[in-house]
Amino acid sequence: MDVIQEIIDKSHKADMNDLERYSKVLKAKLEIMLAELLEECSDINGAMVSSTDGLAWARKLQEGMDENRFSAMSSALLALSDNLVRETHQGQIRKVLLESSGGNVLILHAGKILILTVFTCENVNIGMSLAHANKTAEDISELMEQCSS
Amino acid sequence: MNMVNDKIIFTGPVGAGKTTAISSISDTPPVSTDVACSGEERAIKDTTTVAMDYSYIELDNGRRIHLYGTPGQQRFDFMWDVLTNNGLGLVLLINNNNPDPVGQMEFYLDAFADFIRKTGVVIGITQVGISDNATLADYQSKLMERQQIYPLFEIDGRSKQDVRIMIHALLAVLST
Ligand SMILES: Nc1nc2c(ncn2[C@@H]2O[C@H](COP(=O)(O)OP(=O)(O)OP(=O)(O)O)[C@@H](O)[C@H]2O)c(=O)[nH]1
Ligand SMILES: [Mg+2]
Numbered sequence: 634m635d636v637i638q639e640i641i642d643k644s645h646k647a648d649m650n651d652l653e654r655y656s657k658v659l660k661a662k663l664e665i666m667l668a669e670l671l672e673e674c675s676d677i678n679g680a681m682v683s684s685t686d687g688l689a690w691a692r693k694l695q696e697g698m699d700e701n702r703f704s705a706m707s708s709a710l711l712a713l714s715d716n717l718v719r720e721t722h723q724g725q726i727r728k729v730l731l732e733s734s735g736g737n738v739l740i741l742h743a744g745k746i747l748i749l750t751v752f753t754c755e756n757v758n759i760g761m762s763l764a765h766a767n768k769t770a771e772d773i774s775e776l777m778e779q780c781s782s
Numbered sequence: 783m784n785m786v787n788d789k790i791i792f793t794g795p796v797g798a799g800k801t802t803a804i805s806s807i808s809d810t811p812p813v814s815t816d817v818a819c820s821g822e823e824r825a826i827k828d829t830t831t832v833a834m835d836y837s838y839i840e841l842d843n844g845r846r847i848h849l850y851g852t853p854g855q856q857r858f859d860f861m862w863d864v865l866t867n868n869g870l871g872l873v874l875l876i877n878n879n880n881p882d883p884v885g886q887m888e889f890y891l892d893a894f895a896d897f898i899r900k901t902g903v904v905i906g907i908t909q910v911g912i913s914d915n916a917t918l919a920d921y922q923s924k925l926m927e928r929q930q931i932y933p934l935f936e937i938d939g940r941s942k943q944d945v946r947i948m949i950h951a952l953l954a955v956l957s958t
Contacts, residue, residue: 684820686832701857705855709815712817
Protein backbone atom coordinates (compact mmCIF):
# COMPACT_ATOMS: atom_id res chain seq x y z
CA MET A 634 0.00 0.00 0.00
CA ASP A 635 1.43 3.33 -1.12
CA VAL A 636 0.43 5.27 1.98
CA ILE A 637 2.37 2.83 4.10
CA GLN A 638 5.30 3.28 1.75
CA GLU A 639 5.14 6.99 2.37
CA ILE A 640 5.00 6.52 6.11
CA ILE A 641 8.06 4.30 5.92
CA ASP A 642 9.89 6.70 3.61
CA LYS A 643 9.37 9.44 6.13
CA SER A 644 10.77 7.48 9.03
CA HIS A 645 13.63 5.50 7.50
CA LYS A 646 14.90 3.93 4.30
CA ALA A 647 12.99 0.78 3.46
CA ASP A 648 12.98 -1.85 0.77
CA MET A 649 10.02 -3.79 -0.60
CA ASN A 650 10.35 -6.51 2.04
CA ASP A 651 10.04 -3.94 4.80
CA LEU A 652 7.01 -2.47 3.11
CA GLU A 653 5.24 -5.79 2.84
CA ARG A 654 6.05 -6.76 6.38
CA TYR A 655 4.99 -3.36 7.65
CA SER A 656 1.70 -3.38 5.79
CA LYS A 657 0.95 -6.90 7.04
CA VAL A 658 1.73 -5.96 10.63
CA LEU A 659 -0.43 -2.84 10.45
CA LYS A 660 -3.35 -4.71 8.94
CA ALA A 661 -3.03 -7.53 11.46
CA LYS A 662 -3.03 -4.95 14.24
CA LEU A 663 -6.18 -3.35 12.84
CA GLU A 664 -7.91 -6.73 12.62
CA ILE A 665 -7.11 -7.37 16.27
CA MET A 666 -8.64 -4.02 17.21
CA LEU A 667 -11.77 -4.91 15.26
CA ALA A 668 -11.98 -8.32 16.92
CA GLU A 669 -11.71 -6.64 20.34
CA LEU A 670 -14.43 -4.19 19.41
CA LEU A 671 -16.80 -7.04 18.53
CA GLU A 672 -15.87 -8.88 21.66
CA GLU A 673 -16.37 -5.94 24.00
CA CYS A 674 -19.70 -4.88 22.56
CA SER A 675 -22.09 -7.68 21.70
CA ASP A 676 -24.45 -5.22 19.98
CA ILE A 677 -21.87 -4.87 17.22
CA ASN A 678 -21.84 -7.71 14.71
CA GLY A 679 -19.39 -6.44 12.11
CA ALA A 680 -16.72 -3.80 11.54
CA MET A 681 -14.19 -2.82 8.91
CA VAL A 682 -11.42 -0.31 8.30
CA SER A 683 -10.92 1.31 4.91
CA SER A 684 -9.18 4.31 3.39
CA THR A 685 -10.97 7.61 2.70
CA ASP A 686 -10.68 6.82 -1.00
CA GLY A 687 -12.52 3.56 -0.57
CA LEU A 688 -9.94 0.76 -0.33
CA ALA A 689 -10.43 -2.06 2.20
CA TRP A 690 -7.74 -2.40 4.90
CA ALA A 691 -9.13 -4.74 7.55
CA ARG A 692 -12.38 -6.57 8.19
CA LYS A 693 -14.32 -8.44 10.80
CA LEU A 694 -17.55 -9.06 8.97
CA GLN A 695 -20.17 -11.73 8.76
CA GLU A 696 -19.83 -14.41 6.12
CA GLY A 697 -20.65 -13.27 2.60
CA MET A 698 -20.21 -9.54 3.15
CA ASP A 699 -17.95 -7.90 0.56
CA GLU A 700 -15.69 -5.38 2.29
CA ASN A 701 -14.49 -3.99 -1.04
CA ARG A 702 -17.92 -2.74 -2.05
CA PHE A 703 -18.72 -1.51 1.45
CA SER A 704 -15.42 0.35 1.67
CA ALA A 705 -16.24 2.31 -1.48
CA MET A 706 -19.74 3.06 -0.21
CA SER A 707 -18.55 4.18 3.22
CA SER A 708 -16.07 6.60 1.71
CA ALA A 709 -18.72 8.02 -0.64
CA LEU A 710 -21.21 8.51 2.20
CA LEU A 711 -18.66 10.07 4.51
CA ALA A 712 -17.30 12.40 1.82
CA LEU A 713 -20.78 13.68 0.95
CA SER A 714 -21.67 14.08 4.62
CA ASP A 715 -18.42 15.98 5.18
CA ASN A 716 -19.53 18.40 2.48
CA LEU A 717 -23.00 18.89 3.87
CA VAL A 718 -21.69 19.61 7.34
CA ARG A 719 -18.99 21.96 6.09
CA GLU A 720 -21.30 23.90 3.78
CA THR A 721 -23.92 24.33 6.45
CA HIS A 722 -21.23 25.64 8.81
CA GLN A 723 -21.71 22.90 11.36
CA GLY A 724 -18.03 22.33 11.89
CA GLN A 725 -16.20 19.08 11.64
CA ILE A 726 -18.11 15.85 11.04
CA ARG A 727 -17.82 13.19 13.75
CA LYS A 728 -19.75 10.30 12.32
CA VAL A 729 -22.52 9.21 10.01
CA LEU A 730 -25.29 7.17 11.60
CA LEU A 731 -27.67 5.11 9.50
CA GLU A 732 -30.66 3.76 11.40
CA SER A 733 -32.46 0.99 9.61
CA SER A 734 -34.99 -1.72 10.34
CA GLY A 735 -32.40 -4.48 10.47
CA GLY A 736 -29.73 -2.67 12.49
CA ASN A 737 -27.52 0.41 12.38
CA VAL A 738 -24.44 1.45 10.43
CA LEU A 739 -21.88 3.86 11.90
CA ILE A 740 -19.23 5.47 9.73
CA LEU A 741 -16.45 7.32 11.56
CA HIS A 742 -13.24 9.08 10.66
CA ALA A 743 -10.30 7.22 12.20
CA GLY A 744 -7.38 9.56 11.67
CA LYS A 745 -6.57 11.41 8.46
CA ILE A 746 -6.77 8.62 5.93
CA LEU A 747 -8.81 5.86 7.54
CA ILE A 748 -12.51 5.20 8.09
CA LEU A 749 -14.09 2.84 10.61
CA THR A 750 -17.45 1.33 9.66
CA VAL A 751 -19.46 -0.51 12.31
CA PHE A 752 -22.59 -2.64 11.89
CA THR A 753 -24.95 -3.32 14.80
CA CYS A 754 -27.63 -5.92 15.45
CA GLU A 755 -31.32 -5.17 15.27
CA ASN A 756 -33.11 -3.33 18.12
CA VAL A 757 -30.04 -2.33 20.10
CA ASN A 758 -29.50 0.70 22.28
CA ILE A 759 -27.26 2.72 19.98
CA GLY A 760 -25.44 4.49 22.82
CA MET A 761 -23.34 1.52 23.78
CA SER A 762 -22.24 0.84 20.20
CA LEU A 763 -21.46 4.52 19.67
CA ALA A 764 -19.21 4.68 22.72
CA HIS A 765 -17.25 1.59 21.68
CA ALA A 766 -16.98 2.70 18.07
CA ASN A 767 -15.69 6.13 19.13
CA LYS A 768 -13.04 4.52 21.29
CA THR A 769 -11.84 2.19 18.53
CA ALA A 770 -11.74 5.04 16.00
CA GLU A 771 -9.57 7.02 18.43
CA ASP A 772 -7.27 4.06 18.97
CA ILE A 773 -6.85 3.58 15.21
CA SER A 774 -6.16 7.27 14.79
CA GLU A 775 -3.48 7.09 17.47
CA LEU A 776 -1.93 4.00 15.94
CA MET A 777 -1.66 5.72 12.57
CA GLU A 778 -0.13 8.77 14.16
CA GLN A 779 2.50 6.66 15.86
CA CYS A 780 3.25 5.05 12.49
CA SER A 781 3.83 8.35 10.72
CA SER A 782 5.83 10.07 13.44
CA MET B 783 -40.65 22.74 -17.27
CA ASN B 784 -39.50 19.66 -15.42
CA MET B 785 -36.76 20.84 -13.07
CA VAL B 786 -35.86 17.33 -11.98
CA ASN B 787 -34.95 16.23 -15.47
CA ASP B 788 -32.57 19.06 -16.25
CA LYS B 789 -29.52 17.15 -15.21
CA ILE B 790 -26.46 16.12 -17.20
CA ILE B 791 -24.02 13.46 -16.01
CA PHE B 792 -20.27 13.52 -16.69
CA THR B 793 -18.57 10.15 -16.66
CA GLY B 794 -15.36 8.47 -17.82
CA PRO B 795 -12.24 6.85 -16.38
CA VAL B 796 -9.88 8.16 -13.68
CA GLY B 797 -8.13 11.33 -14.72
CA ALA B 798 -10.36 11.99 -17.73
CA GLY B 799 -11.06 15.48 -16.39
CA LYS B 800 -14.64 15.18 -15.09
CA THR B 801 -14.06 17.15 -11.88
CA THR B 802 -11.97 19.70 -13.80
CA ALA B 803 -14.60 20.15 -16.51
CA ILE B 804 -17.44 20.69 -14.04
CA SER B 805 -15.43 23.19 -12.06
CA SER B 806 -14.28 25.12 -15.13
CA ILE B 807 -17.79 25.66 -16.41
CA SER B 808 -19.51 26.48 -13.16
CA ASP B 809 -19.77 29.99 -11.78
CA THR B 810 -20.21 28.85 -8.20
CA PRO B 811 -17.78 26.54 -6.36
CA PRO B 812 -18.94 22.99 -7.14
CA VAL B 813 -19.64 20.35 -4.53
CA SER B 814 -16.56 18.19 -4.64
CA THR B 815 -15.93 14.87 -2.92
CA ASP B 816 -12.29 14.51 -3.91
CA VAL B 817 -10.04 12.88 -1.32
CA ALA B 818 -6.35 11.99 -1.31
CA CYS B 819 -5.47 8.89 -3.34
CA SER B 820 -4.01 6.12 -1.21
CA GLY B 821 -3.67 3.21 -3.64
CA GLU B 822 -2.01 2.70 -7.00
CA GLU B 823 -3.64 5.83 -8.43
CA ARG B 824 -1.34 7.81 -6.18
CA ALA B 825 1.28 7.56 -8.88
CA ILE B 826 -0.96 9.40 -11.37
CA LYS B 827 -3.06 11.81 -9.30
CA ASP B 828 -3.21 13.50 -5.91
CA THR B 829 -6.96 13.33 -5.40
CA THR B 830 -9.86 11.33 -6.74
CA THR B 831 -13.64 11.67 -6.62
CA VAL B 832 -15.35 9.22 -4.26
CA ALA B 833 -19.04 10.17 -4.41
CA MET B 834 -19.81 12.82 -6.98
CA ASP B 835 -19.17 16.28 -8.33
CA TYR B 836 -22.11 18.65 -8.46
CA SER B 837 -22.71 22.07 -9.84
CA TYR B 838 -25.15 23.87 -12.11
CA ILE B 839 -25.08 26.36 -14.93
CA GLU B 840 -27.66 28.76 -16.23
CA LEU B 841 -28.20 28.94 -19.96
CA ASP B 842 -28.87 32.23 -21.74
CA ASN B 843 -32.60 31.51 -21.71
CA GLY B 844 -32.52 31.18 -17.92
CA ARG B 845 -32.82 27.40 -17.97
CA ARG B 846 -30.86 25.82 -15.15
CA ILE B 847 -28.87 22.67 -15.94
CA HIS B 848 -27.57 20.56 -13.07
CA LEU B 849 -24.21 18.91 -13.65
CA TYR B 850 -23.18 15.70 -11.89
CA GLY B 851 -19.81 13.98 -12.22
CA THR B 852 -19.31 10.31 -11.37
CA PRO B 853 -16.23 8.88 -9.68
CA GLY B 854 -13.90 7.30 -12.25
CA GLN B 855 -12.75 4.34 -10.18
CA GLN B 856 -14.58 1.15 -10.92
CA ARG B 857 -15.23 0.41 -7.25
CA PHE B 858 -17.67 3.32 -7.15
CA ASP B 859 -19.85 1.95 -9.95
CA PHE B 860 -22.81 1.87 -7.54
CA MET B 861 -22.92 5.64 -7.98
CA TRP B 862 -23.61 5.32 -11.71
CA ASP B 863 -27.27 4.35 -11.29
CA VAL B 864 -27.74 6.78 -8.43
CA LEU B 865 -26.47 9.70 -10.51
CA THR B 866 -27.99 8.87 -13.91
CA ASN B 867 -31.46 8.38 -12.44
CA ASN B 868 -33.76 10.87 -14.20
CA GLY B 869 -30.85 12.39 -16.10
CA LEU B 870 -31.13 14.27 -19.38
CA GLY B 871 -28.02 12.90 -21.06
CA LEU B 872 -24.40 11.89 -20.73
CA VAL B 873 -21.06 13.59 -21.33
CA LEU B 874 -18.38 10.92 -21.70
CA LEU B 875 -14.82 12.12 -21.17
CA ILE B 876 -11.86 10.00 -22.27
CA ASN B 877 -8.22 10.80 -21.52
CA ASN B 878 -6.27 10.15 -24.71
CA ASN B 879 -3.15 9.82 -22.62
CA ASN B 880 -4.39 6.63 -20.88
CA PRO B 881 -3.44 3.22 -22.24
CA ASP B 882 -6.11 1.94 -24.66
CA PRO B 883 -8.37 5.01 -24.61
CA VAL B 884 -10.53 3.66 -27.45
CA GLY B 885 -11.20 0.54 -25.39
CA GLN B 886 -12.15 2.76 -22.44
CA MET B 887 -14.64 4.62 -24.64
CA GLU B 888 -16.21 1.30 -25.60
CA PHE B 889 -16.33 0.19 -21.97
CA TYR B 890 -18.28 3.27 -20.90
CA LEU B 891 -20.59 3.21 -23.92
CA ASP B 892 -21.46 -0.38 -22.95
CA ALA B 893 -21.76 0.31 -19.22
CA PHE B 894 -24.15 3.23 -19.83
CA ALA B 895 -25.86 1.68 -22.87
CA ASP B 896 -29.36 1.67 -21.33
CA PHE B 897 -29.12 5.27 -20.21
CA ILE B 898 -27.69 6.39 -23.57
CA ARG B 899 -30.46 4.59 -25.45
CA LYS B 900 -33.09 6.49 -23.46
CA THR B 901 -31.27 9.83 -23.63
CA GLY B 902 -28.12 10.78 -25.54
CA VAL B 903 -24.37 11.17 -25.29
CA VAL B 904 -21.52 13.40 -26.45
CA ILE B 905 -17.90 12.33 -26.19
CA GLY B 906 -15.02 14.61 -25.25
CA ILE B 907 -11.42 13.49 -25.71
CA THR B 908 -9.00 15.22 -23.34
CA GLN B 909 -5.20 15.49 -23.34
CA VAL B 910 -4.91 14.97 -27.08
CA GLY B 911 -1.42 15.30 -28.54
CA ILE B 912 0.48 14.32 -25.40
CA SER B 913 0.93 10.70 -26.45
CA ASP B 914 0.11 8.92 -29.68
CA ASN B 915 -2.17 6.35 -28.06
CA ALA B 916 -4.99 7.19 -30.45
CA THR B 917 -6.13 9.84 -32.90
CA LEU B 918 -9.61 11.30 -33.22
CA ALA B 919 -10.01 9.18 -36.35
CA ASP B 920 -9.45 6.04 -34.26
CA TYR B 921 -12.40 6.92 -32.00
CA GLN B 922 -14.51 7.82 -34.99
CA SER B 923 -13.86 4.60 -36.84
CA LYS B 924 -14.63 2.60 -33.69
CA LEU B 925 -17.94 4.43 -33.39
CA MET B 926 -18.68 3.75 -37.08
CA GLU B 927 -17.86 0.09 -36.56
CA ARG B 928 -20.33 0.02 -33.65
CA GLN B 929 -22.85 1.94 -35.76
CA GLN B 930 -23.05 4.64 -33.12
CA ILE B 931 -22.85 8.12 -34.53
CA TYR B 932 -22.27 10.38 -31.57
CA PRO B 933 -20.79 13.89 -31.47
CA LEU B 934 -17.08 13.63 -30.67
CA PHE B 935 -14.89 16.56 -29.62
CA GLU B 936 -11.31 17.14 -28.73
CA ILE B 937 -11.52 19.22 -25.57
CA ASP B 938 -9.46 20.71 -22.79
CA GLY B 939 -11.26 20.04 -19.52
CA ARG B 940 -9.79 23.25 -18.14
CA SER B 941 -11.43 25.36 -20.82
CA LYS B 942 -14.85 26.78 -19.98
CA GLN B 943 -15.55 27.36 -23.66
CA ASP B 944 -14.75 23.74 -24.63
CA VAL B 945 -17.00 22.33 -21.93
CA ARG B 946 -19.76 24.76 -22.83
CA ILE B 947 -19.71 23.67 -26.46
CA MET B 948 -20.04 20.05 -25.43
CA ILE B 949 -23.04 20.74 -23.21
CA HIS B 950 -24.76 22.70 -25.97
CA ALA B 951 -24.03 19.91 -28.44
CA LEU B 952 -25.64 17.44 -26.05
CA LEU B 953 -28.71 19.63 -25.60
CA ALA B 954 -28.97 19.95 -29.38
CA VAL B 955 -28.77 16.17 -29.80
CA LEU B 956 -31.44 15.69 -27.14
CA SER B 957 -33.87 18.13 -28.72
CA THR B 958 -33.86 16.36 -32.09
N1 LIG C 1 -3.44 18.56 -20.30
C1 LIG C 1 -4.70 18.49 -19.86
N2 LIG C 1 -4.92 18.29 -18.55
C2 LIG C 1 -6.19 18.19 -18.12
C3 LIG C 1 -7.30 18.28 -18.99
N3 LIG C 1 -8.45 18.13 -18.29
C4 LIG C 1 -8.05 17.94 -17.02
N4 LIG C 1 -6.72 17.98 -16.91
C5 LIG C 1 -5.90 17.75 -15.72
O1 LIG C 1 -5.95 16.35 -15.50
C6 LIG C 1 -6.13 16.04 -14.14
C7 LIG C 1 -7.39 15.21 -14.03
O2 LIG C 1 -8.29 15.74 -13.24
P1 LIG C 1 -9.72 15.36 -12.69
O3 LIG C 1 -10.64 16.42 -13.20
O4 LIG C 1 -9.56 15.20 -11.23
O5 LIG C 1 -10.11 13.97 -13.31
P2 LIG C 1 -11.41 13.10 -12.98
O6 LIG C 1 -11.92 12.61 -14.27
O7 LIG C 1 -12.36 13.89 -12.15
O8 LIG C 1 -10.78 11.89 -12.14
P3 LIG C 1 -11.42 10.94 -11.01
O9 LIG C 1 -12.31 11.74 -10.14
O10 LIG C 1 -10.23 10.39 -10.27
O11 LIG C 1 -12.15 9.85 -11.74
C8 LIG C 1 -6.13 17.38 -13.41
O12 LIG C 1 -4.83 17.60 -12.91
C9 LIG C 1 -6.45 18.41 -14.50
O13 LIG C 1 -5.82 19.66 -14.30
C10 LIG C 1 -7.04 18.51 -20.38
O14 LIG C 1 -7.92 18.59 -21.21
N5 LIG C 1 -5.71 18.58 -20.76
MG1 LIG D 1 -13.16 13.52 -10.33
